[in-house]
Structure formats: structure tokens, C-alpha cells
Amino acid sequence: MIDNNLFERQMTALVVDDDIAHKLLLESTLLAAGHLVKSVENGKQALEAFQQMSIDIVLMDVNMPIMNGFDACFQIRSLAQGKDIPIILITGMDDHDSIQKAFNVDATDFMIKPVNWPILGHRVSYYLKAGNLFKELRSSEENLKEAQKIALMGTWELDLITNNLIVSEQLQQLSEIPYTPFNVDNSRFLEKLHPDDKFAIGETIKQSIYHKKPFDVEYRIRLKNQQERVFHEQAKVIYSDDGTAYKMLGTVQDITSRKGFEEEVRQLAYYDVLTGLPNREKFKQLVHTALDRAERKNEKAALMFIDLDNFKTVNDTLGHDAGDKLLQSVTQNLKDCLRPSDYISNDEQIKLSLSRLGGDEFTLIVSGLKDTVGLENIASRIHKKLSQPTYIDEQELLITGSIGIAIYPDDGNNLETLLKYADIAMYKAKEFGRNGFQFYSNSLNNHSAEKLNFEIxxxxxxxxxxxxxxxxxxxxxxxxxxxxxxxxxxxxxxxxxxxxxxxxxxxxxxxxxxxxxxxxxxxxxxxxxxxxxxxxxxxxxxxxxxxxxxxxxxxxxxxxxxxxxxxxxxxxxxxxxxxxxxxxxxxxxxxxxxxxxxxxxxxxxxxxxxxxxxxxxxxxxxxxxxxxxxxxxxxxxxxxxxxxxxxxxxxxxxxxxxxxxxxxxxxxxxxxxxxxxxxxxxxxxxxxxxxxxxxxxxxxxxxxxxxxxxx
CATH class of the missing domain: 3.20.20.450 (EAL domain)
Known part of the structure; x- marks a missing residue:
């Protein structure tokens, strides 16, 4: 639940979206969280509203007429009152360039459609709180100005002579230490540090004092519920006229969310740039995860190898640009027809993981299976979707796919074996005239007999x-x-x-x-x-x-x-x-x-x-x-x-x-x-x-x- 008592007054959110239905859901979610809402339909109207009233946060779609979300964000940031306002861009473009563009215009964060509505309210509350804290810091005492430049969330001051430690209220709250405006026992902070980080922090402080230079360090702390948070700390040592170090001043920021985003960016290395699907390296991880689950829960898993028929002909005839567009279209078609909810029965929790190995080769990992009855349903759905006409540059293309299926543990118990057998089965499907699917080895006969008896x-x-x-x-x-x-x-x-x-x-x-x-x-x-x-x-x-x-x-x-x-x-x-x-x-x-x-x-x-x-x-x-x-x-x-x-x-x-x-x-x-x-x-x-x-x-x-x- 969202705690509206975090704010002394009702916060006003500016919703910018030309999609009426999507805007209605945004408004309802924000109103339910206790915020006031102003809604407009494009970036130009957003600028006008921003200049006419007090806005605390902006939630803005990227693709809009007249002025898009990127340009509107840039314009708002150029206004004096818009420099520190949280701006969340909402986009359907989950790719590195879009992410980079969002942060180039100084967006606070971005969300990918479809929006996770239960998370939205909490994320808005978090950024409103962060925005309020930042405003307070801008008007705080003179000795906090340096900390304001690095967007501090808490401060501390350590007397190196008496070992007295003074910690801001916010930092004590972040560390889950009962607040006291007076000296804090240094050991109470040390016991919060992750054991693996204590030595490195101690060495960093020693080197800072020895070289008379500020230090910058990241470390983890453990809260009461064993949850880990990541802190970023910057500090400097104050020296007396005779060169004696007598005080340290530091600022601390909880950067757990930022580290999470950095991890997302790092994950881009594991995804195919053209299609956005997991690439071969990520595919290997997904297979190992699926097989570990299957072994642990005594379940079955399946690996489907999907190869487009005659893709080379399209590439050679229409060019690589058309081929790339075709692969993107095929990817979207596969995503559209692969929803786990379509294949889940009362006692199954099926998970589907689609990847692109390269070229026109795709794989699908199916885990959480009690038996193999539903696999044909999945393969048939893929077959049907791929068989539909595709239009690239106003030209109709008829693309089909051949699918090979290998089952764990029936056909193999490791990635290499399953991939090899699924590949063999895929080529068998091509031998039988393409545009179809085949199970590896005897699995096809057993499954066909079971299916036929069930149908009868x-x-x-x-x-x-x-x-x-x-x-x-x-x-x-x-x-x-x-x-x-x-x-x-x-x-x-x-x-x-x-x-x-x-x-x-x-x-x-x-x-x-x-x-x-x-x-x-x-x-x-x-x-x-x-x-x-x-x-x-x-x-x-x-x-x-x-x-x-x-x-x-x-x-x-x-x-x-x-x-x-x-x-x-x-x-x-x-x-x-x-x-x-x-x-x-x-x-x-x-x-x-x-x-x-x-x-x-x-x-x-x-x-x-x-x-x-x-x-x-x-x-x-x-x-x-x-x-x-x-x-x-x-x-x-x-x-x-x-x-x-x-x-x-x-x-x-x-x-x-x-x-x-x-x-x-x-x-x-x-x-x-x-x-x-x-x-x-x-x-x-x-x-x-x-x-x-x-x-x-x-x-x-x-x-x-x-x-x-x-x-």
C-alpha cells in the first residue's frame, strides 16, 4: 500500500497521453494513491500546463502528436521550475537507443508498456518523496551545499579526535537505526555493513587520510529483514593548520534503484539488438535454469528449434533491410502467440522463453510441463501464426517455419544434446515438406498415439x-x-x-x-x-x-x-x-x-x-x-x-x-x-x-x- 502521509500536501501529477483509455487508467491509479491529477494530450499542452500551475511529477507518453515525449521532456527541463521535477517517460520501445534518448533529455526514469499498474503507484510515490527531499536539500544550511551537488540522501560528520559521530535523520532512517540528534555509536553502523565490504571500506578511509584526498565508495548494508541496500558514499577529511586530520564529512545516497537500472543496461548485452529477444548467451542461461527447475520439481521441459523456410531467398531478393524487417515482424508474431496463460491448466505453471540464436533461427524453451500433451498445441499455434501473410515495404511475403522439438529428460538431459536433437527434428520437418513440426525420435510416435486416442x-x-x-x-x-x-x-x-x-x-x-x-x-x-x-x-x-x-x-x-x-x-x-x-x-x-x-x-x-x-x-x-x-x-x-x-x-x-x-x-x-x-x-x-x-x-x-x- 502507498503511504500518503509521506506528503504534507496533496501532490499534483501531470499526465500526458493521447490514448484516452491509457490516460484513464493512469488518472485512476494516481487518484487512488491520493494525488491530484492534471491531464493533457500532447507535449505542447504539457508545457503550457507546466507554466500555468504547480506540478510535482510528470508521467508522459513518448509517442504523441504535435510534440513527442522526448522533446517535451527536454523543454520542461529548460524551465527553471522543471529542473528537479521527476519526469517518467512511458514508451513501448524497449531498446537501448530509446533508453539512451530518454536519459539524454534528462528523464528521471522510463517505463515500458504494458504498464505494471500495481507497481506504478509505488514508483510515483518513491519519486515524489525523492523530489521533495531534493528540494529541501537545495534550501538547507550552507555546509550542505557540497552534498547537494551530488544529490545526497543523508549526511554524517565524524570527529577523528573524540570518535563522536553525528548522523542526519534521513541516513539513520535509511539504515534503520533509531533516530537521535546527538552522537551515534559508530559500531551501530559498522554492524550494518555487509561482511564482504567491511575491509574494503576500512582500507579506503585509511588511504584517504594518508593521501589527504576525498574518497568515493559503494558498499552494501543489511537491514533488519535481511534485505540488502546499496549505498554510495562520498567523503573528505578536514585537516588542521598543522596538517592533522581531525574531522571527516560525508554524504550517503541509497542507489539501490540505480544499481538495478545499471543491471538492466548490462543485460542488454544478453539481448539481440535487432529483435530484442534473448541472444545465444542468454539462451544458454535460460536453458540451464529450465533444466534445473525440471530436475528439482520432477517436471518435463521442451526445446523447440524454429527455422524460417526460404528466408535466404527473401534476403537475397529484397535485401538485408527487408530481411531485418521480416525478422522483426516474425519476432512480434511469435510473441503475440506465445502467452503462457493459453497453455496453463489447473495443475501446471508453464513458462515460455523465446530466443534468437542468429540469422533466421529461433528457439523456444517450455518449462513447467507435467506431460507433453500441450506441446503440439504450442507448436501448432506457432505454425499457424508464421503461415499468415507478412507485409514488408508494402510487399506481401508468405513465410513459413519448420519446428523441431526435443524433450527433457526423454531425449536428453543437457543443453548440447537437446539443441542437437531439436535441430535434427527441425530438419526432419523440412524433409517432410517444410511448414510443419516434428518431435525427435520415438517421442512423436508415442505422442501421436496418445493424442489420437484422446481425440477418439x-x-x-x-x-x-x-x-x-x-x-x-x-x-x-x-x-x-x-x-x-x-x-x-x-x-x-x-x-x-x-x-x-x-x-x-x-x-x-x-x-x-x-x-x-x-x-x-x-x-x-x-x-x-x-x-x-x-x-x-x-x-x-x-x-x-x-x-x-x-x-x-x-x-x-x-x-x-x-x-x-x-x-x-x-x-x-x-x-x-x-x-x-x-x-x-x-x-x-x-x-x-x-x-x-x-x-x-x-x-x-x-x-x-x-x-x-x-x-x-x-x-x-x-x-x-x-x-x-x-x-x-x-x-x-x-x-x-x-x-x-x-x-x-x-x-x-x-x-x-x-x-x-x-x-x-x-x-x-x-x-x-x-x-x-x-x-x-x-x-x-x-x-x-x-x-x-x-x-x-x-x-x-x-x-x-x-x-x-x-x-
Whole structure:
């Protein structure tokens, strides 16, 4: 949480951004932290606002019309009142040149999009505090002027004759020593020093006295919680007329954050300049980390070797500049389709690490695997993404990729072996006609048999109507009244028992069984909703999640229309949920298809809203009726002011756009109270009920008929 008592008055933040949605989230986060906010849309307006009012901190986007963030930062720094104001530039350009340019115009710090909203409030608070301290130092006593030049954070004075030590209040706070304005026991500071640094500091001081020169040293201290901080200290020795050293004056600054940034810059040596991906050296580190984890946790890991087909032809025909642009485009495409959340089941925490070895060779490390079933899903997604047309300098290029896959520990237990086998498998993929993927050795046969058997069982279950729907209630916040349910498909496999939806839905999508599966779900849900109404129940909104596979077909509207006709359900009681993954590759064709579906009179909802990089863009591209706030935000709304601010911003955005808003995954009463206070319309989560099978949800309905639902 951010402590607003750090400031005697409310701080004013200047937000400069031409993106309305991004600006709204910035404003909400800062307001939630207790700051005043002034918002403008470009660098020119920022200069005008800065000259007209008192500003304490500036948060500014780089890419803006009229005047960009770099130029505006430079202009603000040229103003007398702008020399010491913290300026944080926000950019989507994560490269060395952009970083260097930001600091060339004297930016205090920079943030890379997408912004980590929970961290933003804390970072702003830190720089406001640092800025206030710097202002205080500028007006302090004359004997601190020299320290002000080096942006001191604390001072000390040591009498070499009496060994009396006087330490500023700020330095005592930084060192977690109880404040005293009088002499401080020198040993209390010495015990804070990192053991490995004590000798070097002692020698530095001795040499300073002997040579009669100031000294400059960095060292680490350990706080009570064993946290390490890095201090930068500059000091000089004061001599009497007879040359006797009798006093030392020093200034100390906590440079932990700066050292962290220097470490980031150092890490640039491990990243490919062209694509921004980890290079070969960093790749080796990532593989060793993944294998260590796999061995420690008894997991599997995989190494995918990705080679672009016919890249040399493009390079030779269009030139190296076009080749470089193509590699950058391919990199972005790979990043877009490699999100761990798409491949995580209830008991897995999969990590994906993409690297560029050089030329047109890429690698993907997949760690945290319990088995290899999901690897084909990942490889297929890469294959599909690479197969899409790419436009370089207005010329369409059809680029494909061949992928080889080696698995730890099945195929090898070290980097060299896995890389060699993945490379061999990749060339086997090329031999089979390119534009595909191959597992190394017998892993392919074993995996194919397992996958085929799984698909056959799932297909039979769909055909034999062996699936079932569970229903999770949606409760109106103000009244506690049941207004809808979400239908969730479940598969109780006769051979293996209950199968995770993440597992069988991904297999269904790969084998095109998803079309039949979704058709079954929509028909069953509509039939059940109509049946409840025929039994005399008050009409409920039935929400159903569909796959993005339907966006590649023209059968979505007829499928929904047929389900409504067969069931007799009025369209206003059916809501189709579009998941984050469904919207990754949204096109004009997709938008037209969704508009056609909405013309039926049904409702559209965006699921998992607020956690994706581009969620805010979806509501601009097509008409939606409902935003469903992701559970990851709801989990922290009562403990993290920044995530609470984001959630409130989504609720406010929904109100502004006249949309319904549902909070997913609500489990605790304090979360419910917060959502009630901020007027979130609907609640869905275990605080009211888990997803229930048919008989249990109907018993639940009987309870609701007796009044508002109780938590």
C-alpha cells in the first residue's frame, strides 16, 4: 500500500497521453494513491500546463502528436521550475537507443508498456518523496551545499579526535537505526555493513587520510529483514593548520534503484539488438535454469528449434533491410502467440522463453510441463501464426517455419544434446515438406498415439451426449437477486475420470472438434434456459463461452440461430462470451461476423477483461454488452490500491459506455463489500456458489425464490 502521509500536501501529477483509455487508467491509479491529477494530450499542452500551475511529477507518453515525449521532456527541463521535477517517460520501445534518448533529455526514469499498474503507484510515490527531499536539500544550511551537488540522501560528520559521530535523520532512517540528534555509536553502523565490504571500506578511509584526498565508495548494508541496500558514499577529511586530520564529512545516497537500472543496461548485452529477444548467451542461461527447475520439481521441459523456410531467398531478393524487417515482424508474431496463460491448466505453471540464436533461427524453451500433451498445441499455434501473410515495404511475403522439438529428460538431459536433437527434428520437418513440426525420435510416435486416442474418446463423448453442463450463478449486487448463470462444459471421461477443460478444449480446437463441442454447449444451454422458463422460473440470462475457431467459419450465426429456434428461447436471454484468446487475431471479417451475430438480438461479453495487453482496444472495434473483470484483479482489490484503481476504472468505463459489468472469481466478503461500494452490477464466484450440476443448481434456484441470496 502507498503511504500518503509521506506528503504534507496533496501532490499534483501531470499526465500526458493521447490514448484516452491509457490516460484513464493512469488518472485512476494516481487518484487512488491520493494525488491530484492534471491531464493533457500532447507535449505542447504539457508545457503550457507546466507554466500555468504547480506540478510535482510528470508521467508522459513518448509517442504523441504535435510534440513527442522526448522533446517535451527536454523543454520542461529548460524551465527553471522543471529542473528537479521527476519526469517518467512511458514508451513501448524497449531498446537501448530509446533508453539512451530518454536519459539524454534528462528523464528521471522510463517505463515500458504494458504498464505494471500495481507497481506504478509505488514508483510515483518513491519519486515524489525523492523530489521533495531534493528540494529541501537545495534550501538547507550552507555546509550542505557540497552534498547537494551530488544529490545526497543523508549526511554524517565524524570527529577523528573524540570518535563522536553525528548522523542526519534521513541516513539513520535509511539504515534503520533509531533516530537521535546527538552522537551515534559508530559500531551501530559498522554492524550494518555487509561482511564482504567491511575491509574494503576500512582500507579506503585509511588511504584517504594518508593521501589527504576525498574518497568515493559503494558498499552494501543489511537491514533488519535481511534485505540488502546499496549505498554510495562520498567523503573528505578536514585537516588542521598543522596538517592533522581531525574531522571527516560525508554524504550517503541509497542507489539501490540505480544499481538495478545499471543491471538492466548490462543485460542488454544478453539481448539481440535487432529483435530484442534473448541472444545465444542468454539462451544458454535460460536453458540451464529450465533444466534445473525440471530436475528439482520432477517436471518435463521442451526445446523447440524454429527455422524460417526460404528466408535466404527473401534476403537475397529484397535485401538485408527487408530481411531485418521480416525478422522483426516474425519476432512480434511469435510473441503475440506465445502467452503462457493459453497453455496453463489447473495443475501446471508453464513458462515460455523465446530466443534468437542468429540469422533466421529461433528457439523456444517450455518449462513447467507435467506431460507433453500441450506441446503440439504450442507448436501448432506457432505454425499457424508464421503461415499468415507478412507485409514488408508494402510487399506481401508468405513465410513459413519448420519446428523441431526435443524433450527433457526423454531425449536428453543437457543443453548440447537437446539443441542437437531439436535441430535434427527441425530438419526432419523440412524433409517432410517444410511448414510443419516434428518431435525427435520415438517421442512423436508415442505422442501421436496418445493424442489420437484422446481425440477418439472426446469425439464419442460429444456424439453420445456424455458431456454435461455446470452452471455458476450471477448475482445482482444491489438486490442479491439471481439474474443469470454461466454454462461451463464438463467431461467425465469413462477411462480417466474428470478431465480439465483446459486439456480437452485445447485438443478439441486442434482437431476441429471444438465446432461440434460448442454447438452441443449452445444447444444444451438454450434448451435448459427455455425449460426453466417453461417451469415457471423467472427468466435468467444464459452465458456461454465460445472458441475463436468460429471466427474462421461462417457458421456461427446459423448455429446460434438454430439453437434459439429449436429451444424457443428468446435471444435476449442468451449471452455469448468472447475469451481473450478468441480476440487475439481479430480482423475486419471477425468484426463483421460478430455484428451479424449481435443482430440476432443476443448479448456479447468480453471475458477476462483488464489483464490482456489489448483488452481496451476490443470495445473500440465492435459493440459489446458486458465486461467480465478477471479474477486476478478481484483477488487483490482490498489489498492493493493500484489493482483496486484498475478495477474501479473498468467499472467506471462500463458505466460511461452503458455496459453491464461482472466481477468474476469473488470469494471473500471484503471483496463483495468493495464491489458493492463501487457499484459493480453483477457478482460471480464461490462467495455465492461454485459451478453446479443441473440438479444442484435447481435446488439453488429454490433457495433464491425465498429472497435475496446470502453469502
Amino acid at each position: 474418446r472426446l469425439k464419442k463423448s460429444i456424439e453420445n451426449n456424455e458431456l454435461e453442463l455446470h452452471y455458476q450463478p450471477q448475482i445482482e449486487t444491489k438486490t442479491g437477486r439471481l439474474v443469470g448463470v454461466e454454462a461451463l462444459v464438463r467431461w467425465n471421461d469413462p477411462e480417466n475420470g474428470l478431465v480439465s477443460p483446459n486439456d480437452f478444449i485445447s485438443v478439441a480446437e486442434k482437431s476441429n472438434l471444438i465446432l461440434a463441442l460448442d454447438n452441443w454447449v449452445i444447444n444444451t444451454a438454450c434448451q435448459q434456459a427455455a425449460a426453466w422458463q417453461n417451469q415457471g422460473l423467472e427468466p435468467l440470462l444464459m452465458s456461454v463461452n465460445i472458441s475463436g475457431k468460429h471466427f474462421q467459419k461462417s457458421a456461427l450465426k446459423p448455429m446460434i440461430e438454430q439453437a434459439l429456434t429449436d429451444s424457443g428461447l428468446s435471444p435476449e436471454y442468451l449471452e455469448i462470451e468472447l475469451s481473450e484468446s478468441s480476440l487475439i487475431e481479430i480482423t475486419d471479417t471477425t468484426i463483421a461476423l460478430l455484428n451479424e451475430v449481435q443482430e440476432l438480438g443476443i448479448k456479447l461479453a468480453i471475458d477476462d477483461f483488464g489483464v490482456g495487453f489489448s483488452s481496451l482496444n476490443y470495445i473500440r472495434k465492435f459493440s459489446v454488452d458486458t465486461l467480465k473483470i478477471d479474477k486476478s484483479l478481484i483477488d487483490n482489490i482490498t489489498t492493493d490500491v493500484c489493482e483496486a484503481a484498475i478495477t474501479k476504472a473498468i467499472i467506471d468505463l462500463a458505466k460511461t459506455l452503458n455496459l453491464s459489468v461482472v466481477a468474476e472469481g469473488v470469494e471473500h466478503k471484503d471483496q463483495l463489500a468493495w464491489l458493492q461500494q463501487h457499484e459493480c452490477r453483477l457478482i460471480q464466484g464461490y462467495i455465492y456458489s461454485k459451478p453446479l450440476p443441473l440438479l444442484e443448481i435447481e435446488r439453488y434456484f429454490e433457495q433464491t425464490s425465498q429472497g435475496a441470496i446470502k453469502t
